[in-house]
Amino acid sequence: MTTKRILVIDDEPSVTRNLKLNLESGGGYEVLGENRARNALAAARKFQPDLILLDVMMPDLGGDDVAARLRADPLIHNTPIVFLTAIVSNKETDGHEATIGGELFLAKPVDMGELRKTLEQHTRN
Amino acid sequence: MNSESASAFTLEAVDHFQGFRLLRTIKAWPPSLATTVLIGLMAIVGLVDYLTGLELSVSLLYLIPIALGVWTGGRATGYTVALASAAVWFAADWLGRQSYGHWYLPVWNTMALTVSFLVVAALLASLCEVNENLERAVAHRTRALQDEIAQRCRAEGELNQALREVREAHAELQRTQFQLIESAKMESVARLAAGVAHEVKNPLMTLSLGADYFLARKLDNDDETQLAQDMKEAVKRASSVINILLDYSRIRPPQLSLDNLSLAVENSLILVRHELNRQRITVIREFAPDLPLVQLDRARIEHLFVNLFINALQAMSPGGTLTIRAFASDIVEDAADQAVTVELDDTGHGINPQNAEKLFEPFFTTKPPGQGTGLGLAIVRRIMEIHGGTVRLTNRPDGRGARVTLQFHSKFEGK
Structure with missing residues (x-):
């Protein structure tokens, strides 16, 4: 089974740490956490992820700006991005991933079962 | 003469x-x-x-x-x-x-x-x-x-006309002022909600992921498993409070379509039927047969009725009666319009008339701590506002509980 690389960009170290712990302990994923939004592009270029989990609200740079930079990069622009946000209610996403304005969203706090389903479905092959 | x-x-x-x-x-x-x-x-x-x-x-x-x-x-x-x-x-x-x-x-x-x-x-x-x-x-x-x-x-005649126009302008001004105050309040609530959501949901996510991690590791005994599951449940509950706040503050245009209010009531009753059965609540329906269709955002109206039914259930003792009445009446000022009224009577403890207006304000609650967010009726009023309607909470004339009166307009087409 191939290991998928997931880049988690979130300003909360506890979130990136726990996501890494959960996904890697279950097998099949290699996770890199990045807590500084401004370093996201460099981290993505270096790590070459198969999917990026990106927090929307971060203090130094918003998730939308980070996404714009990632998509402008020729090496990263095809990498799927799933946004993680606290300001979308679970009802709006119906507990699952949701598409808002053409973007994929998962509402925080994320359920690991749902996250795994989303990763399986959208991770680049 | x-x-x-x-x-x-x-x-x-x-x-x-x-x-x-x-x-x-x-x-x-x-x-x-x-x-x-x-x-x-x-x-x-x-x-x-x-x-x-x-x-x-x-x-x-x-x-x-x-x-x-x-x-x-x-x-x-x-x-x-x-x-x-x-x-x-x-x-x-x-x-x-x-x-x-x-x-x-x-x-x-x-x-x-x-x-x-x-x-x-x-x-x-x-x-x-x-x-x-x-x-x-x-x-x-x-x-x-x-x-x-x-x-x-x-x-x-011109003076009377001018007077009428001044009165209408005054009423419009009051409405606008009210809407401005409301939107300012909503803006504050929205900012507060987004801030609270961000600050609370991130730690909740950490807790949730921690619980997920322990659950995935096949814990040594049932007590530990139960403990992790309880943690997940606690996170869900805390998260749902934030979600209610987010839903309340979210300003989304309503999805209106001509719909039957009595069907919306029936669907909402289905959603709370377990609680109704558990408390042995008798539901009496008195729907006028010629009820005009009104412009409804069905999802929001069902949300509204569920909120009201839950409030009534919480106010009533087991074996109570919930009476739902719906009827149409003409509006004197506009022959083309009709008021469609829904009355919900419970057999609970009624309300303190002094709190009648405050009950619709966000975060005001008379329920014990931990049993209400104080947003249920605020959401009800907000949903009625986007339907161009009104909501009133009074005690029943016979003094045997509370009455919620919702009034819709058949002519309303959204704004």
Whole structure:
């Protein structure tokens, strides 16, 4: 089974740490956490992820700006991005991933079962 | 009766009671009829004079055709009739072969009578002219008064219209002010909600991921597994409070479509049926059969009813009764519109009337700590606002619980 690389960009170290712990302990994923939004592009270029989990609200740079930079990069622009946000209610996403304005969203706090389903479905092959 | 018609009525009454109508009718005779009558009258008076001779002095009767002549034809006709009457008198006198002591007596009598008739005609003509001038002045003044009254009526109408417009503008201003206050409040709540969501949900996510990690590791015993599951549940509950706040603050345009309120009520009842059964609550439906369709955002209206049903359930003891009434009524101000009212009566403890308005404010709750977010009724009011409707919470008239009254408008098409 191939290991998928997931880049988690979130300003909360506890979130990136726990996501890494959960996904890697279950097998099949290699996770890199990045807590500084401004370093996201460099981290993505270096790590070459198969999917990026990106927090929307971060203090130094918003998730939308980070996404714009990632998509402008020729090496990263095809990498799927799933946004993680606290300001979308679970009802709006119906507990699952949701598409808002053409973007994929998962509402925080994320359920690991749902996250795994989303990763399986959208991770680049 | 307005002032214009009142003045017309008064003038007509004066006309009638002073006998002016007959005189006006005579004055309006055509000249041929007037001439015929005048000649006829002079002939009759002359004949009477001839037949009676000196035994009965009827000279004064000649004044009748003279007066009539003046009245129907004016001064010139009056003089003509006066001269003609004098001639008729002389003819009657001469034909009657009256005997006078001296020759000049009949000449003198004729001259005296002619002058008298002319003087009478002149006096009557002057009176008529004075009367006509007076009537013209009265008519002129009446027209002026009527114009003035009409002008005042118009001014009054314009003033009333202006007053109505000012009142409408004032009401609109109040509505706008209310909406501005509401939107300012909503903006604050939205900012607060986003801030709270960000600050609380990130730690919740850490807790949730931690619990997920332990659950995935096949814990040593059931107690530990249960502990991790309880942690997940606690995270879910805390998260749902934040979600309610987010949903409340979210300003999304409603998805309106013509829909049946009673169907929305039925669907919402299905969502709370387990709780209804658990508490042995009897549900009585009194839906009018001809309920008009209204523009509804079905998801939000069902959310509204579920909130209200849950409130009623929490207020009632087991075995209570929930009565749901829906009926339509006409709106006086707008014949094309109809109010569709839904009343929910519970058999709970009722409300403190002092809190009736506060209950719709965000975060106000009378429930024990931990049992209510204080957003349920605020959400209900917000949903009614986006439907152009109103919500009221009162005690039932029979004092056996609380009543929620929702009023929708059949004409509402969104704003």
